[in-house]
Amino acid sequence: MKILTHEDRSPLLSVRAVFLTGSAMDPPGEEGAAWLAAQMLAHGGTRRRSYKQILDFLFPRGAFVDVSVDKEMTCFRMECHADHAEEMAELLAEMLCDPGWREEDFQRLRDDAVHYLEAGLRGENDEELAREALYGLVFGGHPYGHPCQGRVSSLRRLDMGAVRGFHTAEYGLDNVILACGGAGAESAAARLRGRLGALPPRTRSAGFVAAPPRLPESTIVFVEKPAQSVAVSVGFPLDVLRGHEDYPALLVAVSALGQHRMSSGRLFQSLRQHRGLNYGDYAYIEYFPGPMFTLEPEPNHARRRQIFELWVRPVAPEHAHFAARLALHELEKLADAGLAEEEFEAARSFLMRHWVLLEEARSAQLGHEIDGLYYGTGRQSAYLRERLPQLAPADVRRAVERHLRPRALAFAFAGPGMQALRESILNNAPSAVQYNTARPDWLLREDEAVCRRPIAAGVREARVVRVEEMFE
Numbered sequence: 001m002k003i004l005t006h007e008d009r010s011p012l013l014s015v016r017a018v019f020l021t022g023s024a025m026d027p028p029g030e031e032g033a034a035w036l037a038a039q040m041l042a043h044g045g046t047r048r049r050s051y052k053q054i055l056d057f058l059f060p061r062g063a064f065v066d067v068s069v070d071k072e073m074t075c076f077r078m079e080c081h082a083d084h085a086e087e088m089a090e091l092l093a094e095m096l097c098d099p100g101w102r103e104e105d106f107q108r109l110r111d112d113a114v115h116y117l118e119a120g121l122r123g124e125n126d127e128e129l130a131r132e133a134l135y136g137l138v139f140g141g142h143p144y145g146h147p148c149q150g151r152v153s154s155l156r157r158l159d160m161g162a163v164r165g166f167h168t169a170e171y172g173l174d175n176v177i178l179a180c181g182g183a184g185a186e187s188a189a190a191r192l193r194g195r196l197g198a199l200p201p202r203t204r205s206a207g208f209v210a211a212p213p214r215l216p217e218s219t220i221v222f223v224e225k226p227a228q229s230v231a232v233s234v235g236f237p238l239d240v241l242r243g244h245e246d247y248p249a250l251l252v253a254v255s256a257l258g259q260h261r262m263s264s265g266r267l268f269q270s271l272r273q274h275r276g277l278n279y280g281d282y283a284y285i286e287y288f289p290g291p292m293f294t295l296e297p298e299p300n301h302a303r304r305r306q307i308f309e310l311w312v313r314p315v316a317p318e319h320a321h322f323a324a325r326l327a328l329h330e331l332e333k334l335a336d337a338g339l340a341e342e343e344f345e346a347a348r349s350f351l352m353r354h355w356v357l358l359e360e361a362r363s364a365q366l367g368h369e370i371d372g373l374y375y376g377t378g379r380q381s382a383y384l385r386e387r388l389p390q391l392a393p394a395d396v397r398r399a400v401e402r403h404l405r406p407r408a409l410a411f412a413f414a415g416p417g418m419q420a421l422r423e424s425i426l427n428n429a430p431s432a433v434q435y436n437t438a439r440p441d442w443l444l445r446e447d448e449a450v451c452r453r454p455i456a457a458g459v460r461e462a463r464v465v466r467v468e469e470m471f472e
Contacts, residue, residue, distance in 0.1 A: 007186050116149050233412045277433070
Protein backbone atom coordinates (compact mmCIF):
# COMPACT_ATOMS: atom_id res chain seq x y z
CA MET A 1 0.00 0.00 0.00
CA LYS A 2 1.17 3.49 -0.86
CA ILE A 3 -0.08 6.42 1.22
CA LEU A 4 -0.07 10.16 0.46
CA THR A 5 -1.19 12.72 3.03
CA HIS A 6 -1.50 16.51 2.89
CA GLU A 7 -3.02 17.91 6.06
CA ASP A 8 -3.95 21.58 6.20
CA ARG A 9 -6.56 23.93 7.66
CA SER A 10 -9.11 23.33 4.94
CA PRO A 11 -12.65 22.87 6.24
CA LEU A 12 -12.92 19.70 4.13
CA LEU A 13 -11.41 16.24 4.13
CA SER A 14 -10.82 14.63 0.72
CA VAL A 15 -9.89 10.98 0.30
CA ARG A 16 -9.08 8.89 -2.76
CA ALA A 17 -8.47 5.15 -2.53
CA VAL A 18 -7.31 3.82 -5.89
CA PHE A 19 -7.05 0.10 -6.56
CA LEU A 20 -4.88 -0.73 -9.56
CA THR A 21 -7.46 -2.92 -11.20
CA GLY A 22 -10.34 -2.38 -13.58
CA SER A 23 -12.27 -3.73 -16.51
CA ALA A 24 -9.08 -4.87 -18.29
CA MET A 25 -8.86 -7.52 -15.55
CA ASP A 26 -12.38 -8.88 -16.22
CA PRO A 27 -12.09 -12.64 -16.76
CA PRO A 28 -13.15 -13.75 -20.27
CA GLY A 29 -16.91 -14.21 -20.33
CA GLU A 30 -17.30 -12.14 -17.15
CA GLU A 31 -17.04 -8.67 -18.67
CA GLY A 32 -18.59 -6.31 -16.12
CA ALA A 33 -17.23 -8.06 -13.02
CA ALA A 34 -14.87 -5.17 -12.19
CA TRP A 35 -17.66 -2.65 -12.63
CA LEU A 36 -20.13 -4.52 -10.44
CA ALA A 37 -17.56 -5.27 -7.74
CA ALA A 38 -16.81 -1.55 -7.37
CA GLN A 39 -20.47 -0.56 -7.48
CA MET A 40 -21.31 -3.11 -4.77
CA LEU A 41 -18.72 -1.53 -2.48
CA ALA A 42 -19.74 2.08 -3.17
CA HIS A 43 -23.50 1.69 -3.70
CA GLY A 44 -24.43 -1.66 -2.21
CA GLY A 45 -24.19 -1.20 1.53
CA THR A 46 -21.97 -2.86 4.11
CA ARG A 47 -22.50 -5.91 6.28
CA ARG A 48 -23.58 -3.61 9.12
CA ARG A 49 -25.51 -0.94 7.15
CA SER A 50 -27.86 -1.12 4.18
CA TYR A 51 -27.32 1.27 1.29
CA LYS A 52 -30.40 3.26 2.36
CA GLN A 53 -28.93 3.62 5.85
CA ILE A 54 -25.70 4.89 4.31
CA LEU A 55 -27.58 7.46 2.22
CA ASP A 56 -29.48 8.58 5.32
CA PHE A 57 -26.13 8.93 7.08
CA LEU A 58 -24.50 10.94 4.27
CA PHE A 59 -27.29 13.39 3.47
CA PRO A 60 -27.39 15.50 6.67
CA ARG A 61 -23.59 15.63 6.69
CA GLY A 62 -23.35 16.96 3.14
CA ALA A 63 -20.85 14.20 2.39
CA PHE A 64 -20.48 11.77 -0.49
CA VAL A 65 -18.76 8.53 -1.46
CA ASP A 66 -18.51 7.63 -5.13
CA VAL A 67 -16.52 5.37 -7.43
CA SER A 68 -15.15 5.42 -10.97
CA VAL A 69 -14.07 2.27 -12.80
CA ASP A 70 -11.67 2.43 -15.73
CA LYS A 71 -9.48 -0.09 -17.54
CA GLU A 72 -6.69 -0.29 -14.95
CA MET A 73 -7.85 1.91 -12.08
CA THR A 74 -10.82 1.84 -9.73
CA CYS A 75 -11.07 5.02 -7.65
CA PHE A 76 -13.21 5.48 -4.54
CA ARG A 77 -13.66 9.15 -3.64
CA MET A 78 -14.92 10.58 -0.37
CA GLU A 79 -15.35 14.18 0.72
CA CYS A 80 -16.85 15.62 3.88
CA HIS A 81 -16.67 18.55 6.29
CA ALA A 82 -13.91 18.46 8.89
CA ASP A 83 -16.49 18.01 11.66
CA HIS A 84 -17.36 14.58 10.22
CA ALA A 85 -13.88 13.44 9.21
CA GLU A 86 -13.51 10.66 11.75
CA GLU A 87 -16.90 9.02 11.22
CA MET A 88 -16.66 9.36 7.43
CA ALA A 89 -13.23 7.73 7.37
CA GLU A 90 -14.71 4.87 9.36
CA LEU A 91 -17.61 4.57 6.92
CA LEU A 92 -15.28 4.44 3.92
CA ALA A 93 -13.17 1.78 5.62
CA GLU A 94 -16.30 -0.22 6.32
CA MET A 95 -17.44 0.04 2.68
CA LEU A 96 -14.08 -1.06 1.30
CA CYS A 97 -13.32 -3.84 3.79
CA ASP A 98 -16.69 -5.19 4.91
CA PRO A 99 -19.21 -4.95 2.03
CA GLY A 100 -22.72 -6.32 2.47
CA TRP A 101 -23.00 -8.43 -0.71
CA ARG A 102 -26.81 -8.35 -0.64
CA GLU A 103 -28.54 -10.01 -3.56
CA GLU A 104 -31.10 -7.19 -3.98
CA ASP A 105 -28.28 -4.64 -4.32
CA PHE A 106 -26.53 -6.84 -6.86
CA GLN A 107 -29.69 -7.16 -8.96
CA ARG A 108 -30.26 -3.39 -8.85
CA LEU A 109 -26.71 -2.49 -9.84
CA ARG A 110 -26.53 -5.15 -12.56
CA ASP A 111 -29.79 -3.82 -14.02
CA ASP A 112 -28.29 -0.30 -13.94
CA ALA A 113 -25.25 -1.47 -15.93
CA VAL A 114 -27.39 -3.25 -18.52
CA HIS A 115 -29.63 -0.18 -18.80
CA TYR A 116 -26.61 2.05 -19.38
CA LEU A 117 -25.45 -0.11 -22.29
CA GLU A 118 -28.88 -0.64 -23.84
CA ALA A 119 -30.59 2.71 -23.23
CA GLY A 120 -27.62 5.01 -22.63
CA LEU A 121 -24.95 4.02 -25.14
CA ARG A 122 -27.18 2.41 -27.74
CA GLY A 123 -30.18 4.66 -27.37
CA GLU A 124 -29.23 8.15 -26.25
CA ASN A 125 -25.54 9.01 -26.42
CA ASP A 126 -24.49 8.73 -30.06
CA GLU A 127 -21.14 10.41 -29.50
CA GLU A 128 -20.06 8.07 -26.70
CA LEU A 129 -21.43 5.19 -28.79
CA ALA A 130 -19.05 6.06 -31.61
CA ARG A 131 -16.13 6.45 -29.17
CA GLU A 132 -16.78 3.04 -27.61
CA ALA A 133 -17.14 1.54 -31.08
CA LEU A 134 -13.75 3.03 -31.97
CA TYR A 135 -12.12 1.52 -28.89
CA GLY A 136 -13.70 -1.81 -29.80
CA LEU A 137 -12.00 -1.65 -33.20
CA VAL A 138 -8.58 -0.55 -31.97
CA PHE A 139 -8.61 -3.03 -29.09
CA GLY A 140 -10.52 -5.89 -30.69
CA GLY A 141 -9.70 -9.12 -28.85
CA HIS A 142 -7.77 -7.14 -26.21
CA PRO A 143 -8.73 -6.59 -22.53
CA TYR A 144 -9.55 -2.95 -23.39
CA GLY A 145 -11.99 -4.06 -26.08
CA HIS A 146 -15.25 -3.79 -24.11
CA PRO A 147 -16.88 -0.90 -22.21
CA CYS A 148 -15.95 -0.67 -18.55
CA GLN A 149 -19.55 -1.54 -17.69
CA GLY A 150 -19.11 -4.88 -19.48
CA ARG A 151 -21.25 -6.49 -22.16
CA VAL A 152 -24.99 -7.04 -22.04
CA SER A 153 -24.78 -10.82 -22.40
CA SER A 154 -22.01 -11.26 -19.84
CA LEU A 155 -23.74 -8.96 -17.34
CA ARG A 156 -26.89 -11.05 -17.59
CA ARG A 157 -24.84 -14.19 -16.87
CA LEU A 158 -22.89 -12.76 -13.95
CA ASP A 159 -23.86 -13.82 -10.46
CA MET A 160 -22.81 -12.68 -7.03
CA GLY A 161 -20.17 -15.41 -6.80
CA ALA A 162 -18.28 -14.11 -9.84
CA VAL A 163 -18.34 -10.52 -8.57
CA ARG A 164 -17.21 -11.50 -5.08
CA GLY A 165 -14.51 -13.62 -6.68
CA PHE A 166 -13.23 -10.59 -8.59
CA HIS A 167 -13.15 -8.55 -5.39
CA THR A 168 -11.26 -11.25 -3.50
CA ALA A 169 -8.70 -11.70 -6.26
CA GLU A 170 -8.10 -8.08 -7.29
CA TYR A 171 -8.64 -5.88 -4.21
CA GLY A 172 -5.33 -6.56 -2.51
CA LEU A 173 -3.18 -4.78 0.04
CA ASP A 174 -0.39 -4.52 -2.52
CA ASN A 175 -2.77 -3.03 -5.04
CA VAL A 176 -3.98 0.21 -3.45
CA ILE A 177 -2.84 3.82 -3.33
CA LEU A 178 -4.43 5.89 -0.57
CA ALA A 179 -4.40 9.70 -0.67
CA CYS A 180 -5.87 11.96 2.03
CA GLY A 181 -5.86 15.75 2.03
CA GLY A 182 -7.28 18.61 4.06
CA ALA A 183 -8.63 18.56 7.58
CA GLY A 184 -7.87 15.42 9.55
CA ALA A 185 -5.90 13.87 6.70
CA GLU A 186 -3.31 12.20 8.94
CA SER A 187 -5.94 10.71 11.23
CA ALA A 188 -8.05 9.48 8.30
CA ALA A 189 -5.01 7.93 6.64
CA ALA A 190 -4.06 6.12 9.85
CA ARG A 191 -7.58 4.72 10.27
CA LEU A 192 -7.79 3.57 6.65
CA ARG A 193 -4.25 2.16 6.76
CA GLY A 194 -5.19 0.01 9.69
CA ARG A 195 -8.39 -1.30 8.11
CA LEU A 196 -7.03 -1.79 4.57
CA GLY A 197 -3.99 -3.50 6.06
CA ALA A 198 -6.18 -6.55 6.67
CA LEU A 199 -6.72 -7.08 2.95
CA PRO A 200 -4.91 -10.11 1.48
CA PRO A 201 -2.48 -9.75 -1.44
CA ARG A 202 -3.83 -9.70 -4.98
CA THR A 203 -3.99 -13.26 -6.27
CA ARG A 204 -5.32 -13.23 -9.82
CA SER A 205 -3.46 -10.78 -12.07
CA ALA A 206 -0.23 -8.85 -11.89
CA GLY A 207 -1.93 -5.77 -13.31
CA PHE A 208 0.02 -5.92 -16.58
CA VAL A 209 -1.91 -5.42 -19.81
CA ALA A 210 -0.17 -6.37 -23.05
CA ALA A 211 0.04 -3.96 -25.97
CA PRO A 212 -2.70 -4.35 -28.59
CA PRO A 213 -1.71 -5.62 -32.03
CA ARG A 214 -0.97 -2.97 -34.62
CA LEU A 215 -3.69 -2.22 -37.13
CA PRO A 216 -2.40 -3.89 -40.32
CA GLU A 217 -4.91 -1.97 -42.43
CA SER A 218 -7.61 0.58 -41.87
CA THR A 219 -10.90 -0.72 -40.50
CA ILE A 220 -14.33 0.90 -40.27
CA VAL A 221 -17.52 0.17 -38.37
CA PHE A 222 -20.80 1.84 -39.34
CA VAL A 223 -23.37 1.66 -36.55
CA GLU A 224 -26.85 2.04 -38.00
CA LYS A 225 -29.34 3.73 -35.69
CA PRO A 226 -32.20 6.24 -35.91
CA ALA A 227 -30.82 9.72 -35.34
CA GLN A 228 -30.69 13.18 -36.84
CA SER A 229 -26.91 13.26 -37.19
CA VAL A 230 -23.79 11.11 -37.46
CA ALA A 231 -21.13 10.84 -34.76
CA VAL A 232 -17.56 10.26 -35.96
CA SER A 233 -14.53 8.95 -34.06
CA VAL A 234 -11.15 8.19 -35.64
CA GLY A 235 -8.05 6.77 -33.99
CA PHE A 236 -5.07 4.45 -33.84
CA PRO A 237 -2.84 2.96 -31.09
CA LEU A 238 -0.26 5.31 -29.58
CA ASP A 239 2.85 4.21 -27.69
CA VAL A 240 3.45 7.59 -26.04
CA LEU A 241 2.55 7.86 -22.35
CA ARG A 242 3.36 10.49 -19.74
CA GLY A 243 7.09 10.22 -19.12
CA HIS A 244 7.91 9.41 -22.76
CA GLU A 245 10.39 11.84 -24.25
CA ASP A 246 7.90 12.94 -26.91
CA TYR A 247 4.87 13.30 -24.65
CA PRO A 248 5.21 17.06 -23.90
CA ALA A 249 5.76 17.88 -27.57
CA LEU A 250 2.75 15.80 -28.65
CA LEU A 251 0.65 17.44 -25.96
CA VAL A 252 1.47 20.86 -27.43
CA ALA A 253 0.73 19.66 -30.96
CA VAL A 254 -2.62 18.13 -30.05
CA SER A 255 -3.61 21.17 -27.98
CA ALA A 256 -3.11 23.32 -31.08
CA LEU A 257 -4.95 20.77 -33.21
CA GLY A 258 -8.00 20.44 -30.97
CA GLN A 259 -7.92 21.13 -27.23
CA HIS A 260 -11.03 19.71 -25.54
CA ARG A 261 -13.93 22.18 -25.57
CA MET A 262 -11.72 25.00 -26.88
CA SER A 263 -12.62 27.01 -29.97
CA SER A 264 -9.02 27.91 -30.83
CA GLY A 265 -7.97 24.51 -32.20
CA ARG A 266 -7.40 23.93 -35.89
CA LEU A 267 -10.12 21.28 -36.07
CA PHE A 268 -12.72 23.53 -34.47
CA GLN A 269 -11.78 26.45 -36.68
CA SER A 270 -11.80 24.40 -39.87
CA LEU A 271 -14.95 22.33 -39.36
CA ARG A 272 -17.15 24.59 -37.27
CA GLN A 273 -15.93 28.17 -37.48
CA HIS A 274 -15.22 28.34 -41.21
CA ARG A 275 -17.75 25.79 -42.47
CA GLY A 276 -20.44 25.42 -39.81
CA LEU A 277 -20.46 21.64 -40.14
CA ASN A 278 -21.03 20.66 -36.52
CA TYR A 279 -20.72 21.56 -32.86
CA GLY A 280 -17.13 20.79 -31.94
CA ASP A 281 -14.01 18.89 -33.00
CA TYR A 282 -11.18 17.82 -30.71
CA ALA A 283 -8.09 15.62 -30.52
CA TYR A 284 -6.55 13.56 -27.71
CA ILE A 285 -3.38 11.59 -26.99
CA GLU A 286 -4.75 10.01 -23.82
CA TYR A 287 -8.15 8.85 -22.68
CA PHE A 288 -10.54 11.66 -21.70
CA PRO A 289 -13.38 10.32 -19.50
CA GLY A 290 -16.89 11.61 -20.09
CA PRO A 291 -16.13 14.33 -22.65
CA MET A 292 -19.83 14.88 -23.30
CA PHE A 293 -20.35 16.13 -19.76
CA THR A 294 -17.07 17.58 -18.51
CA LEU A 295 -14.71 20.41 -19.36
CA GLU A 296 -11.77 18.92 -17.47
CA PRO A 297 -10.35 15.38 -17.42
CA GLU A 298 -11.08 13.62 -14.15
CA PRO A 299 -7.88 12.01 -12.78
CA ASN A 300 -7.42 8.33 -11.95
CA HIS A 301 -8.24 7.02 -15.41
CA ALA A 302 -4.56 6.37 -16.11
CA ARG A 303 -3.82 3.67 -18.70
CA ARG A 304 -0.79 1.83 -20.01
CA ARG A 305 -2.35 1.61 -23.47
CA GLN A 306 -3.51 4.79 -25.19
CA ILE A 307 -4.78 5.81 -28.60
CA PHE A 308 -4.64 8.99 -30.64
CA GLU A 309 -8.25 10.04 -31.11
CA LEU A 310 -10.14 12.55 -33.23
CA TRP A 311 -13.62 13.31 -31.90
CA VAL A 312 -15.93 14.89 -34.48
CA ARG A 313 -19.11 15.88 -32.69
CA PRO A 314 -22.19 14.98 -34.77
CA VAL A 315 -22.61 16.24 -38.30
CA ALA A 316 -25.52 16.08 -40.71
CA PRO A 317 -25.58 12.70 -42.49
CA GLU A 318 -24.85 14.30 -45.87
CA HIS A 319 -21.66 15.87 -44.43
CA ALA A 320 -20.26 12.87 -42.53
CA HIS A 321 -17.92 11.75 -45.33
CA PHE A 322 -16.57 15.25 -45.92
CA ALA A 323 -16.15 15.96 -42.18
CA ALA A 324 -14.05 12.82 -41.71
CA ARG A 325 -11.96 13.76 -44.74
CA LEU A 326 -11.44 17.30 -43.47
CA ALA A 327 -10.42 16.17 -39.97
CA LEU A 328 -7.76 13.89 -41.46
CA HIS A 329 -6.67 16.69 -43.79
CA GLU A 330 -5.99 18.89 -40.74
CA LEU A 331 -4.03 16.08 -39.09
CA GLU A 332 -1.89 15.66 -42.21
CA LYS A 333 -1.22 19.40 -42.39
CA LEU A 334 0.05 19.25 -38.83
CA ALA A 335 2.24 16.22 -39.62
CA ASP A 336 3.64 17.91 -42.74
CA ALA A 337 4.48 21.33 -41.32
CA GLY A 338 4.29 21.17 -37.53
CA LEU A 339 3.43 24.42 -35.73
CA ALA A 340 4.48 27.94 -36.55
CA GLU A 341 6.33 29.80 -33.79
CA GLU A 342 3.31 31.87 -32.74
CA GLU A 343 0.96 28.89 -32.63
CA PHE A 344 3.54 26.84 -30.73
CA GLU A 345 3.99 29.57 -28.11
CA ALA A 346 0.25 29.99 -27.65
CA ALA A 347 -0.32 26.25 -27.12
CA ARG A 348 2.64 25.87 -24.79
CA SER A 349 1.65 28.91 -22.72
CA PHE A 350 -1.90 27.63 -22.43
CA LEU A 351 -0.81 24.20 -21.18
CA MET A 352 1.49 25.71 -18.57
CA ARG A 353 -1.47 27.49 -16.98
CA HIS A 354 -4.15 24.91 -17.81
CA TRP A 355 -2.77 22.05 -15.74
CA VAL A 356 -2.21 24.26 -12.70
CA LEU A 357 -5.91 25.19 -12.80
CA LEU A 358 -6.95 21.54 -13.17
CA GLU A 359 -5.19 20.76 -9.89
CA GLU A 360 -6.64 23.61 -7.80
CA ALA A 361 -9.20 21.52 -5.90
CA ARG A 362 -7.80 19.31 -3.17
CA SER A 363 -9.42 16.12 -4.46
CA ALA A 364 -8.05 16.79 -7.95
CA GLN A 365 -4.57 17.38 -6.51
CA LEU A 366 -4.69 14.01 -4.79
CA GLY A 367 -5.91 12.34 -7.97
CA HIS A 368 -3.18 13.83 -10.13
CA GLU A 369 -0.57 12.93 -7.53
CA ILE A 370 -1.73 9.31 -7.72
CA ASP A 371 -1.51 9.44 -11.52
CA GLY A 372 2.00 10.82 -11.17
CA LEU A 373 2.96 7.78 -9.10
CA TYR A 374 1.43 5.51 -11.73
CA TYR A 375 3.37 7.07 -14.60
CA GLY A 376 6.48 7.91 -12.59
CA THR A 377 6.35 11.60 -13.54
CA GLY A 378 5.10 13.31 -10.40
CA ARG A 379 2.12 15.65 -10.52
CA GLN A 380 1.28 16.66 -14.10
CA SER A 381 1.53 20.42 -13.54
CA ALA A 382 5.05 20.16 -12.10
CA TYR A 383 6.11 17.71 -14.80
CA LEU A 384 4.94 20.09 -17.54
CA ARG A 385 6.44 23.16 -15.87
CA GLU A 386 9.78 21.41 -16.06
CA ARG A 387 9.48 19.95 -19.56
CA LEU A 388 7.50 22.48 -21.61
CA PRO A 389 10.04 25.36 -21.35
CA GLN A 390 12.67 23.06 -22.87
CA LEU A 391 10.66 22.56 -26.07
CA ALA A 392 11.10 24.24 -29.44
CA PRO A 393 8.84 24.06 -32.52
CA ALA A 394 11.30 21.60 -34.08
CA ASP A 395 10.68 19.19 -31.20
CA VAL A 396 6.97 19.28 -31.90
CA ARG A 397 7.49 18.65 -35.59
CA ARG A 398 9.75 15.65 -34.91
CA ALA A 399 7.30 14.17 -32.41
CA VAL A 400 4.36 14.57 -34.79
CA GLU A 401 6.37 13.04 -37.62
CA ARG A 402 7.22 10.02 -35.47
CA HIS A 403 3.83 9.34 -33.95
CA LEU A 404 0.98 10.98 -35.90
CA ARG A 405 1.54 9.49 -39.34
CA PRO A 406 -0.42 6.25 -38.99
CA ARG A 407 -0.17 3.50 -41.59
CA ALA A 408 -3.71 2.41 -40.71
CA LEU A 409 -6.68 4.03 -38.99
CA ALA A 410 -9.84 2.88 -37.24
CA PHE A 411 -13.07 4.75 -38.01
CA ALA A 412 -16.40 4.55 -36.18
CA PHE A 413 -19.53 6.22 -37.55
CA ALA A 414 -22.87 6.10 -35.70
CA GLY A 415 -26.16 7.37 -37.11
CA PRO A 416 -28.59 6.90 -39.99
CA GLY A 417 -27.80 6.01 -43.61
CA MET A 418 -24.74 3.92 -42.84
CA GLN A 419 -24.96 1.67 -45.89
CA ALA A 420 -24.92 4.70 -48.19
CA LEU A 421 -22.02 6.22 -46.26
CA ARG A 422 -20.12 2.95 -46.51
CA GLU A 423 -20.50 2.88 -50.28
CA SER A 424 -19.48 6.52 -50.56
CA ILE A 425 -16.29 5.95 -48.57
CA LEU A 426 -15.27 2.68 -50.21
CA ASN A 427 -15.90 4.10 -53.69
CA ASN A 428 -14.13 7.34 -52.80
CA ALA A 429 -17.14 9.30 -54.05
CA PRO A 430 -16.84 13.12 -54.12
CA SER A 431 -18.41 14.76 -51.05
CA ALA A 432 -18.62 18.45 -51.90
CA VAL A 433 -20.40 20.72 -49.40
CA GLN A 434 -23.03 23.20 -50.57
CA TYR A 435 -23.03 26.40 -48.50
CA ASN A 436 -25.94 28.79 -47.97
CA THR A 437 -23.67 31.83 -47.91
CA ALA A 438 -20.56 32.91 -49.81
CA ARG A 439 -17.24 31.41 -48.75
CA PRO A 440 -13.74 32.73 -49.49
CA ASP A 441 -11.86 31.36 -52.49
CA TRP A 442 -9.15 29.71 -50.36
CA LEU A 443 -11.78 27.67 -48.54
CA LEU A 444 -13.48 26.55 -51.75
CA ARG A 445 -10.13 25.50 -53.21
CA GLU A 446 -9.39 23.51 -50.07
CA ASP A 447 -12.84 21.91 -50.26
CA GLU A 448 -12.19 20.86 -53.83
CA ALA A 449 -9.08 18.96 -52.77
CA VAL A 450 -10.58 17.54 -49.59
CA CYS A 451 -13.82 16.28 -51.12
CA ARG A 452 -11.93 13.79 -53.28
CA ARG A 453 -9.40 12.66 -50.69
CA PRO A 454 -9.42 8.91 -49.87
CA ILE A 455 -9.86 8.48 -46.14
CA ALA A 456 -9.18 4.77 -45.76
CA ALA A 457 -6.99 3.32 -48.45
CA GLY A 458 -6.50 -0.43 -48.15
CA VAL A 459 -9.52 -1.00 -45.91
CA ARG A 460 -9.40 -4.47 -44.37
CA GLU A 461 -12.94 -4.40 -43.04
CA ALA A 462 -15.90 -2.04 -43.38
CA ARG A 463 -19.03 -3.44 -41.86
CA VAL A 464 -22.46 -2.07 -41.07
CA VAL A 465 -23.95 -3.25 -37.78
CA ARG A 466 -27.29 -2.57 -36.16
CA VAL A 467 -27.05 -0.60 -32.93
CA GLU A 468 -28.79 -3.47 -31.11
CA GLU A 469 -25.74 -5.64 -31.79
CA MET A 470 -23.29 -3.29 -30.10
CA PHE A 471 -21.81 -4.33 -26.76
CA GLU A 472 -23.86 -7.51 -26.76
